[in-house]
Amino acid sequence: MPVLPLQARSRVLRLASLRHSQFLWAAARRSFSGAGPGLHLWAENARREVFARLHGLRKSKATPQEVLFIVSECQRRQLLKDPRDWVVAMSSLGHVGLWTDTLALFEAMHLETAVAVHAFNATLSAVQRAQQWEAAVALFADIERYSLTPDTVTCNALLTACDKGGQWQSALSLLERIGPTYHLQPNVVSYSTTLSACERGRAWEHALQVFANMNGCEISPDVVVFNATLSALDGGSRWEEALTLLEEMNEIKLKRTLATYGSAIRACGNAFQWEEAVELMRSLQNRQKPNLIILNLCLDACRKARNLHAALKLFNDMQIESERPDMLSYTSLISACGYGAEWQLAIQLHEDALMTGQPDIFSFNAVLGVCRQASRWEESHRILEGLLLHGLSPSMPTYKALIAACAYAMRWSDALSHLRALQKSDSLYIGAARGKEDLILQFGIVSKACAEAGLASRSQALVDEAEFAAAAKGLAGRLPREWISVLHWQAALAYFQRLKQAIDRDDTEEGVQVVGLADLLLDAGQDTAAMSLLLEAQEAQIFSLWQKTKKADILDLHSLGPGSCSAAVAEAAVSAALLQLAEKRAFRATRGFVVVTGRGLGSLRTSPLLLPAISSFLSQLGLDIRQATGFVFVPRRSLHDLWQGVKRSNECP
Numbered sequence: 001m002p003v004l005p006l007q008a009r010s011r012v013l014r015l016a017s018l019r020h021s022q023f024l025w026a027a028a029r030r031s032f033s034g035a036g037p038g039l040h041l042w043a044e045n046a047r048r049e050v051f052a053r054l055h056g057l058r059k060s061k062a063t064p065q066e067v068l069f070i071v072s073e074c075q076r077r078q079l080l081k082d083p084r085d086w087v088v089a090m091s092s093l094g095h096v097g098l099w100t101d102t103l104a105l106f107e108a109m110h111l112e113t114a115v116a117v118h119a120f121n122a123t124l125s126a127v128q129r130a131q132q133w134e135a136a137v138a139l140f141a142d143i144e145r146y147s148l149t150p151d152t153v154t155c156n157a158l159l160t161a162c163d164k165g166g167q168w169q170s171a172l173s174l175l176e177r178i179g180p181t182y183h184l185q186p187n188v189v190s191y192s193t194t195l196s197a198c199e200r201g202r203a204w205e206h207a208l209q210v211f212a213n214m215n216g217c218e219i220s221p222d223v224v225v226f227n228a229t230l231s232a233l234d235g236g237s238r239w240e241e242a243l244t245l246l247e248e249m250n251e252i253k254l255k256r257t258l259a260t261y262g263s264a265i266r267a268c269g270n271a272f273q274w275e276e277a278v279e280l281m282r283s284l285q286n287r288q289k290p291n292l293i294i295l296n297l298c299l300d301a302c303r304k305a306r307n308l309h310a311a312l313k314l315f316n317d318m319q320i321e322s323e324r325p326d327m328l329s330y331t332s333l334i335s336a337c338g339y340g341a342e343w344q345l346a347i348q349l350h351e352d353a354l355m356t357g358q359p360d361i362f363s364f365n366a367v368l369g370v371c372r373q374a375s376r377w378e379e380s381h382r383i384l385e386g387l388l389l390h391g392l393s394p395s396m397p398t399y400k401a402l403i404a405a406c407a408y409a410m411r412w413s414d415a416l417s418h419l420r421a422l423q424k425s426d427s428l429y430i431g432a433a434r435g436k437e438d439l440i441l442q443f444g445i446v447s448k449a450c451a452e453a454g455l456a457s458r459s460q461a462l463v464d465e466a467e468f469a470a471a472a473k474g475l476a477g478r479l480p481r482e483w484i485s486v487l488h489w490q491a492a493l494a495y496f497q498r499l500k501q502a503i504d505r506d507d508t509e510e511g512v513q514v515v516g517l518a519d520l521l522l523d524a525g526q527d528t529a530a531m532s533l534l535l536e537a538q539e540a541q542i543f544s545l546w547q548k549t550k551k552a553d554i555l556d557l558h559s560l561g562p563g564s565c566s567a568a569v570a571e572a573a574v575s576a577a578l579l580q581l582a583e584k585r586a587f588r589a590t591r592g593f594v595v596v597t598g599r600g601l602g603s604l605r606t607s608p609l610l611l612p613a614i615s616s617f618l619s620q621l622g623l624d625i626r627q628a629t630g631f632v633f634v635p636r637r638s639l640h641d642l643w644q645g646v647k648r649s650n651e652c653p
Contacts, residue, residue, distance in 0.1 A: 094126025133165025204236030269301030
């Protein structure tokens, strides 16, 4: 006798269950038409068996049509007598995603009998399960129409709907109103759901506040709460706060899970703290063997910190410990090769990856990105051939790497060919607005390659085509903010001069473009033009470098954009400021000259980059300097000697 496959047997059993239920329904209906007490008791048991089978369909992964059929028959045959029957029916509909049918059934219950808060909660849960947060909010707002008062389960269901809908502000507002408005005490689920909403919204500050409020209410947080808070901190790169939370878990003897370590390691990695990330992994190894996800997170932390040596060591340790790297492991390691343009190593790793697993578009794009940094256009073309042989389609990052690799290697015709291929591909429709901006930027990169090859007319034609494309693709004729930085310096200067007429003095984006153009001019050896540009921008009040006080003239480099100002631009700005001081002799009225560089919190490894660069620059000018956290001070006497041509010995702080 042939044996049916598991899926077929399951289907047959469900159909048999449905037919048996029809027999039970008939018996149940007869029982309510005046039959004797014995038969009535038997039929009541049959009715209960119908709902038991409804529960069984939920566990057996029944289709929405099957559940809807049974619930509809129950309603049509008037078998929904007890409020619990209604709740079972509503929960069954919600379990298979039929939220509109759940709402209709709830309204039917409201017309036939008094509704209970449990039925309302089941309906609200069905709506939130379907990720219909707006409908959930509307239903909750209508609760008084049913003469009901929400309980904690009701509020938690709405919090979950806000979480899934990405409405973290609404979740915070509801959590704050649970006590004062509804006279309820939020529980662990209330706080963990709100924390999850904050994590989705990258609102780590609010997540920390919610966590603190929970402790203030003397509610003991569980692992879920800690993990949700850590996930929020991971999105905000708040590694120090994440480590503090781990210590709190130790103090209350709460066991850390793999998710706990994963969030903390990711927070460290996002803040370029690769040492802390690896240390956390070592700590985990003392308790249990870390899985591949944890190892890949540590690899990614080394990549973000641009530490290829640490990434290689970790990768080798993985293989020694018999942990087979996956494609993500190889992709992270290959990407780490890009910062040092280690293209040979990247290609070798890519070939190893092809032999160990099925490659994806991300692994190909990673090695193409390394070849782009090293201007290895021939290798880029060979990798493209391999990509196509594996049946993959080039994506936007693929074309960007190919175009840049050819352009940097002065292969303008190949770069132009890839640009035309990009225009015809489907990659532009992935990422919508960002994809359109990326396409425009490729015109600028190819235009620069043409200009450097002496093809001025072709270069200008590409610039004109980019401006036309920006208008045609719905960018309101506004070119991307990075546009100036990808052009040849002469084209960038000409574009800025045209743009200057429309500059809004309060438009910070224009200030960013000024800084980008100054950086480009300095790279091209046009130092004088860069200083003139910064002075003009200062006079036009595009940004205000000076903070005039009675004690000192303060040059605030943060006005050039925290984290976006290079050392070269900062030095040009300081040179321009010194020229202004020399012309106006403004330093005679103050004690000295202060350059605010910042503490480096937005830079790699959160270590200051501008402070040592500016200190070295001023020292080379023969100025006495005093360093402190976030700024450099030059005494008035040292400035006076500079103007008089007197070179003094430098003082170290």
